[in-house]
Amino acid sequence: xxxxxxxxxxxxxxxxxxxxxxxxxxxxxxxxxxxxxxxxxxxxxxxxxxxxxxxxxxxxxxxxxxxxxxxxxxxxxxxxxxxxxxxxxxxxxxxxxxxxxxxxxxxxxxxxxxxxx
Amino acid sequence: xxxxxxxxxxxxxxxxxxxxxxxxxxxxxxxxxxxxxxxxxxxxxxxxxxxxxxxxxxxxxxxxxxxxxxxxxxxxxxxxxxxxxxxxxxxxxxxxxxxxxxxxxxxxxxxxxxxxxxxxxxxxxxxxxxxxxxxxxxxxxxxxxxxxxxxxxxxxxxxxxxxxxxxxxxxxxxxxxxxxxxxxxxxxxxxxxxxxxxxxxxxxxxxxx
Numbered sequence: 663x664x665x666x667x668x669x670x671x672x673x674x675x676x677x678x679x680x681x682x683x684x685x686x687x688x689x690x691x692x693x694x695x696x697x698x699x700x701x702x703x704x705x706x707x708x709x710x711x712x713x714x715x716x717x718x719x720x721x722x723x724x725x726x727x728x729x730x731x732x733x734x735x736x737x738x739x740x741x742x743x744x745x746x747x748x749x750x751x752x753x754x755x756x757x758x759x760x761x762x763x764x765x766x767x768x769x770x771x772x773x774x775x776x777x778x779x
Numbered sequence: 780x781x782x783x784x785x786x787x788x789x790x791x792x793x794x795x796x797x798x799x800x801x802x803x804x805x806x807x808x809x810x811x812x813x814x815x816x817x818x819x820x821x822x823x824x825x826x827x828x829x830x831x832x833x834x835x836x837x838x839x840x841x842x843x844x845x846x847x848x849x850x851x852x853x854x855x856x857x858x859x860x861x862x863x864x865x866x867x868x869x870x871x872x873x874x875x876x877x878x879x880x881x882x883x884x885x886x887x888x889x890x891x892x893x894x895x896x897x898x899x900x901x902x903x904x905x906x907x908x909x910x911x912x913x914x915x916x917x918x919x920x921x922x923x924x925x926x927x928x929x930x931x932x933x934x935x936x937x938x939x940x941x942x943x944x945x946x947x948x949x950x951x952x953x954x955x956x957x958x959x960x961x962x963x964x965x966x967x968x969x970x971x972x973x974x975x976x977x978x979x980x981x982x983x984x985x986x987x988x
Contacts, residue, residue, distance in 0.1 A: 666807055666980055668788045675805055679794055723792055747798035
């Protein structure tokens, strides 16, 4: 019997949960996420618009964090990239940033908090 | 109760129908070859002797090699007996048969048996989840101690079974009622919800009713 290649098995397993069409955005982008929410029998699409401030992990386990200002209060949400509930992600605005995690957005207030640069 | 021998691959995650993330452990299972059949009549219990992972002939001890030759199967690293509840369940198998993952059913609980990771000589906080001693308020040099181990002159001894420091882990352990989330018959892989004992590539036995 061949040696157990755990890495290969893990990658093979993750393959079935990967998105057919990869999401196309980078950290710093302002995105509009359509997220399917199921309440009992009914399901509806909820929109979440904000700035992508971090991406973590790889493969099927990858997640991204979106931050938005809601009535002056910062709201952050983490989505799994490969979640079947994410129906669409639209890039509203692209912004070039020099960090892979732009946590400094958390310290900003007022108008600066809603835009990267 | 039916079972197979396999190896732990490691943990991963998957999405269910609702899109929830579910933590799973991947296990590479079987295929196993039947070496011997134990029946009520012959041995007073029902079991199958299963062989897992092929091995070169020169690496097997001679007494065991004789058993392989008698059953006319290729020698393997591991030979384990798996108990069945009655003779009826093992009627269908003959010596030399290959059993693969298809005997399991999805979305039903399984039991996973393995050897836990060794923790060495562990204190009471790690081994028995004791609270330890206060961090401050005059406490010193005994923050992780067990405290009192019993009463005074009466009974004048420590009760048997008192939880104390000692060797932890590296012991056989069974986790029951783990949901079998997915079966990949092609690659002989199953995904079980939650964690299982042991390190990656350690031997496990998966059983299902």
